[in-house]
Amino acid sequence: MNKRTTKALLTKKKISEAALRLFNEKSFSEVTVDEIIKETNTSKGAFYTHFKSKHDIFLEKFKEIDDYYVNELVHLIAKEEKYADRLEIFLRLQMTYIEKDLGWDVIRTIYEVELNIERDSFFLIPDRPLYSILLDIFVNGQKNEEFRNDLSPEKMMDICLRTMRGILYDWALRKANFSLIEEHGDLFRVMIRGLMK
Amino acid sequence: MNKRTTKALLTKKKISEAALRLFNEKSFSEVTVDEIIKETNTSKGAFYTHFKSKHDIFLEKFKEIDDYYVNELVHLIAKEEKYADRLEIFLRLQMTYIEKDLGWDVIRTIYEVELNIERDSFFLIPDRPLYSILLDIFVNGQKNEEFRNDLSPEKMMDICLRTMRGILYDWALRKANFSLIEEHGDLFRVMIRGLMK
DNA sequence: TAATTTTACAGACTGCAGTCTCTTTGTCAA
DNA sequence: TTGACAAAGAGACTGCAGTCTGTAAAATTA
Incomplete structure (x- = not known):
């Protein structure tokens, strides 16, 4: 597990956790990808390298x-x-x-x-x-x-x-x-x- | 049934028929609203006065x-x-x-x-x-x-x-x-x- | 028949998921 | 150590459903 992979995994986790929390707070359809990436200080690029959709x-x-x-x-x-x-x-x-x-x-x-x-x-x-x-x-x-x-x-x-x-x-x-x-x-x-x- | 209503009904029918034909030719999700209105020489306005979605x-x-x-x-x-x-x-x-x-x-x-x-x-x-x-x-x-x-x-x-x-x-x-x-x-x-x- | 209101429609605009391109930075081979 | 490569990520861009605002013409009222 090298430095890059570690950081990537962390980003993935961060996005995933924030997203699931938001889905739970509101509902799946009311949460936007833009909201998720804003909340996590990431980007569309980051989001879509880790998740297909x-x-x-x-x-x-x-x-x-x-x-x-x-x-x-x-x-x-x-x-x-x-x-x-x-x-x-x-x-x-x-x-x-x-x-x-x-x-x-x-x-x-x-x-x-x-x-x-x-x-x-x-x-x-x-x-x-x-x-x-x-x-x-x-x-x-x-x-x-x-x-x-x-x-x-x-x-x-x-x-x-x-x-x-x-x-x-x-x-x-x-x-x-x-x-x-x-x-x-x-x-x-x-x-x-x-x-x- | 006055002139305006008649024309409106005609527009609705035209849109509906074209749309259903297109859904049948391709599939529902492959047909866009823009395509339907282009095909029928109508507009978004026309489409959405007659259909909710x-x-x-x-x-x-x-x-x-x-x-x-x-x-x-x-x-x-x-x-x-x-x-x-x-x-x-x-x-x-x-x-x-x-x-x-x-x-x-x-x-x-x-x-x-x-x-x-x-x-x-x-x-x-x-x-x-x-x-x-x-x-x-x-x-x-x-x-x-x-x-x-x-x-x-x-x-x-x-x-x-x-x-x-x-x-x-x-x-x-x-x-x-x-x-x-x-x-x-x-x-x-x-x-x-x-x-x- | 003139003034007013309604409504069918046109098309510009918004919001959102997903894509594409470009940059940065870590990794690895020589 | 350095040069080539890969992969994470940034963010502009696209495509599409649906909305909003403006307009012309028909209907209604005076």
């Missing part, structure tokens, strides 16, 4: 949190015997995390940005830990004779992901005017019932 | 199509005896219409724009015919003892809408790299199974 700075942090948190969840569900229970608890913890820690504006922004054509998608990265956790549940839940086996585990994971995206999209759309924690259960229980033997 | 011109047409088509669907499903069958057929026809007639870019654009905070949402308008059709199915399907009755029809409609949004969001996200017509069945059958007695 204004969204990128946001997604980078999100990835970090997402990975960390999802990995934590694995341990919390591992003690459940039934995979259907693991799934239910996992989904509940996810929704709780999203509602309490991430919040509405974060989800709204991510779901909006993911549909931008120019940018590369985060949801489509195949090795998100979220995907392997779900797949594991369905593979083993089928072996355990809990889930139907006329659908492949991959198919079931797709169904589950689409259902999650549906409620999260709706939550973002409605500006969080219902509680994810309270309402996710109805939808997911219907889905799980449809997936069981 | 570039998205608006698009949504206006979409509403029209949506209403027309959804109203048509009512008749096509009315002959089915079982409400669960009505629901399944309705969903299949919807997905077919979306995949064949609307296309991926239209759905992508709408789902993206709906998450914009500044604009008023189309999905949240309570009297979309889509909503009354679904509600009718659940109300009568419950009376008919087909669907479970520990969930209100409104709740069931929410579940159904969220599931639809989930698959459509995913389809838009994946740039239509799977066929809605072929794949919607797995998801919706799981949902319907979860909703049945």
